[in-house]
Amino acid sequence: MLILxxxxxxRLDHEDAPEGFARHDAAAVLLRDGELVAAVEDERLNRVxxxxxxxxxxxxxxxxEAGLDPGDPHSFAAIDALALNVSELAAEFMALRASGDPRRPLRSAQQHFAAPLSAAFGLDLDLVAPKLRFVHHHLAHAWSAWIPSGFDExxxxxxxxxxxxxxxxxxxxREGRLEVRERLSAGRSLGHWYRxxxxxxxxxxxxxYKVMGMAPYGDPERFAALMDSMVSLEPEGRFSFLGKDSLDASAxxxxxxLREQGLLAQARKRGEPFEDIxxxxxxxLQRQLxxxxxxxxxxxxxxxxLSRxxxxxxxxxxxxxNGRLxxxxxxxxxxxxxLAHDAGGALGAxxxxxxxxxxxxVLTGLDLGPAVESGEDLDxxxxxxxxxxxxxxPPALEARAADLLAAGEVVAWVRGRAEFGPRALGQRSILADPRPAENRDRINALIKKREGYRPFAPSVLEERCxxxxxxxxxxxxxPYMITVLRVxxxxxxxxxxxxxxxxxxxVxxxxxxxxxxxxxxxxxxxxRTGVPALLNTSxxxxxEPIVTSAEDALATLLTTDLRYLAIGERLVHKRERSAQDIALALAPALDRQHKLVRRELPCAAEAEAETGAGGWAQVWRIESAASDFFGEAAVEISDALHELLLRADGRRSLAALIDESPHAARRQQLAEEVFSLWSRRVLRMRGPA
Known part of the structure; x- marks a missing residue:
């Protein structure tokens, strides 16, 4: 039995998305006769x-990976049954009514979800739809945890x-069955409340996760009374937010x-420094959760x-x-x-x-995704x-990498199949000596480019944990870096x-x-050091998401302060090159989710005041098909870069494109612009063919 x-x-990933975030963390998994053969989140491949x-x-x-054709699976298991049957189908029904076209049929839930399978893989809609099986969102989560736990009860x-x-x-x-004890309404959502x-x-x-990481720096007593006033702990394990069972009412x-407490005016805006408050x-907030x-x-x-x-x-x-538990x-x-997030729902379904x-x-490791190139392909x-x-x-790559790590270097480590899920567990990792505290600050600032307070996880030999x-x-x-332990x-x-x-x-x-x-x-x-552990981060x-391929790994190496990449059986050392020289040596391209556009937009008020020109201005942009919940939805670029990207084919280097254009005088500025966009993963750069 083959179950996908x-x-x-x-929607397909090249189609423009409406504003929103629903169905985030898209993924696919393949079971063959109960064995987990392959699993990957779509972000690892489409890079969104x-x-x-x-x-x-x-x-x-x-x-x-399984050597199958798209029509081979016996069943397609999908989560979010109610959402598919209600929200999207209701919108489709309203569109049908508005069109007034009696020849346009209203599709079933199976047909609705089968449509992208049909469009993406050229399958007959009527053959795919009967294979679809819907599993309730929370039952999918429940199955995802119960089966690999091995717990009968x-x-x-x-x-x-x-x-x-x-x-x-x-x-x-119990006895091979799941029975519901309690359903938690959307109005009692811990996830929404925390957000x-x-x-x-x-x-x-x-x-x-950032808030969770910041929480240990604060004093929970300062706002303990406020949190207690917002949350009612009720008999039989129940709770509510300000006594309401409605998202809108409690929000x-x-x-x-918060306004009555004078806190709204002290709320932090993105990019502002953190204060004690x-x-x-x-x-x-963390303690109350x-x-x-x-x-x-x-x-x-x-x-x-039940004790498990x-x-x-x-x-x-x-x-x-989880550590508290x-x-x-x-x-x-x-x-x-x-895989507790929604990607794991595909597994549970x-x-x-x-x-x-x-x-x-059934789940003894998470190295279930695509394998990195090796041998001649990697070379x-x-x-x-x-x-x-x-x-x-090197004849012994582990020994060579250990020498570098013991000497204070930071090493990217890429081997075998990519992990399924949000954690790097030694297949797609950045590694460092876990001892010097400055390694945390160094990697946060120069490589991960994130907030300095953020902690890093250790990988430790199990027998010496x-x-x-x-x-x-x-x-x-x-083994899964899902629980905080006390050092x-x-x-x-x-x-x-x-x-x-x-x-x-x-850990x-x-x-x-x-x-x-x-x-x-x-x-x-x-x-070499007496320490049976390494600092490990993705x-x-x-x-960007965690890397998958050699090209992805090289992009991270070349756009951060990493110097070493151990990949397959090779050790890659970055040459000393400026950001501009790196950009000029590589070939730019846009992926399927991005497009070049030219738009007429209203002049900004300050520009109008400076120039005296009103009305509209012409701008060039790279726009994403995804909404801005998933990255930069639109980025303005120079007219010269717009012209270069129109001619880009992913094979000719940026230097060659500039040489073939009238923009030679802007060579360095264009190289800086491209490197910045690449660092933000707005466009891709590859070694020229």
């Missing part, structure tokens, strides 16, 4: 962070923003409370008698909350789905349609960048780069069985 799990919207388009590239890759809890009209579910797993509150700190959707009251607010979740789970633990917990949904990515001893066993039973062996890619990088083939972290040896397996007090000063301000770290344990090459690298580093900058 899918999560995403119905949190992409919410139909996962065309993810579906195509899963099928190619467990409490299964899903918590997120909203899906199919609910913000969560509490279920019992609304964190706006005070200048953060918005997809920034939740309006929250604004009024923002750190304290984040601390109180943990308090609510423990209240909910405590009731259901006692009422159900499976957790999924976007809120389950709150690693600090781990140390609370509320449950004997805790399994947090490492496939599990549900396959009607699997709990089996810890061919690297050869196109010969002007910018030096390549060596209890030496560094406060865990009993029998609970020392944490042993005597190790905190020694592990300055990975120990957060509150003495914790988001990944590495076993020789699960990832032998990464385990060997950490072991080599331990032999290989990307702040504008």
């Amino acid at each position: 799990g899918i999560h995403g919207a119905s 962070k949190h992409s919410n388009a139909f996962p065309r590239e993810a579906v195509a890759w899963c099928l190619r 467990a409490l299964v809890v899903t918590l997120d923003g909203e899906g199919d009209g609910l913000s969560g579910m509490v279920l019992e797993a 609304r509150m964190m706006a005070f700190c200048g953060y918005f959707r997809f920034d939740e 309006a009251l929250e604004l009024r409370v 923002h750190r304290d607010f984040a601390a109180a 943990e308090r609510i979740v423990l209240h909910l789970l405590g009731h259901h633990r006692e009422a159900s008698g 917990l499976c957790l999924a949904g976007g809120v389950a990515h709150n690693c600090s909350m 781990f140390y609370s001893d509320l449950f004997d066993d805790l399994y947090v789905q490492p 496939a599990f549900a349609v396959a009607d699997l039973r709990p089996d810890a062996g 061919a890619v690297l050869a196109r960048y010969a002007a910018l990088v030096e390549v060596e083939s 209890a030496e560094l972290f406060d865990v009993p040896p029998e609970r020392a397996r944490h 042993r007090e005597e190790q905190r000063a020694r592990l300055g780069a990975i120990t957060h301000v509150d003495g914790t770290a988001r 990944q344990t590495v076993s020789a069985a699960d990832n032998p090459r990464y385990h060997a690298l950490i072991r080599e580093f331990a032999e 290989l990307n900058n702040n504008a």
Whole structure:
């Protein structure tokens, strides 16, 4: 039985998106007779962070990996059943009514979702539609956590923003069945509440993890009373926000409370510096979230008698909350789905349609995505960048990389198949010595280009985890970087780069069985330094998803202050070149999600005052098909660059394009402009063919 799990919207990624973020984190997974064969988020391929388009590239890759044709799967398992049946179909019905065309048929939910499959892969709509199976959003999350936990009996809890009209579910797993104990309404959404509150700190959707990371810097007592006034903890594990069970009603009251407390005027705007008030607010918000979740789970633990917990949904990515649960001893066993966000729903939907039973062996690692190029294929890619990088083939790459790391270098590490999900676990990582605290500041500022307070995770040899972290040896397996653990007090000063301000770290344990090459690298580093761990963060900058291919990895190497890239069996060393020289040596191109446009826009008031010219001005832009929730939706460019990009074919270098144009006098300015756009991933640059 072949089952393709899918999560995403119905529009294709080159089609303009309306404003919005629905169906974010699009993904595809493939099950063959209950075995997980392939899985990837679409963002890793189309390079749009949190992409919410139909996962065309993810579906195509899963099928190619398994040697299948698009029509081969017996079932297509999709999540968000209610959303597909109500919101999009209602909009389609209204469009049909407005058109007044009696020949235009109203499609079923199956036909609606089958349409992008049909369009992307040339399949007969009527043959694909009957294969579609819809799984409720929260049931998909529940199945995603229950099956790989291996727990025959467990409490299964899903918590997120909203899906199919609910913000969560509490279920019992017994005798191979899931039974719902409680449905959490959208008005009780922990995900939406956390997002609304964190706006005070200048953060918005997809920034939740940043607030979690900032919280330990603050004093939660400062706003404890305020948080308590906003949240009512009620009998039987229930809770509400200002006594309301409505998103709109509670949000309006929250604004009024913040205004009455004089806080709205002190809210941080994006880009402004953080002050103590923002750190304290984040601390109180994080503590209140943990308090609510423990209240909910405590009731259901006692009422159900179940001593094991499976957790999924976007809120389950709150690693600090998971650490609180781990140390609370509320449950004997805790399994947090490492794909807790909506991409994991594609996995859960496939599990549900396959009607699997709990089996810890179904998900033993997350290296389920595309493999990086190797051998001659990798050498061919690297050869196109010969002007910018030096390549060596050390006989023992792990030993060579360990030497560099022990000497203070930062090394990008790319091997094998990419991870499925939001964590880099030794397949697409940036690695460094976990000891010097300045490594944290250095990588945040010069490579990741993000806020300086943000912590980094350690990868530690599983067999030595209890030496560094406060865990009993029998609970020392944490392979997915999903739980915050306490760093042993005597190790905190020694592990300055990975120990957060509150003495914790988001730990990944590495076993020789699960990832032998990464385990060997950490072991080599331990032999040189005595420390059985490395600082590990994802290989990307702040504008892009985690890298997948060699081209992606080279882009991150060349647009950051990284110097070394270990990829396949090669060690790549960046040559000393200016940003302009790097840009001139490479070939520019736009991907499918971006387009060149020329628009007539109203003159800005200040420009009109300066020039005395009113009316409209002609501007050149690169525009994205995705909404601005997923990156820069529109970027103005110079007229000269617009002309060059019209002729760009991804094969000729920028220098060659300039030489063929009348813009030679603007060579350096154009190179600077292109490098900036490339760093922001508005356009792509590749080694010329």
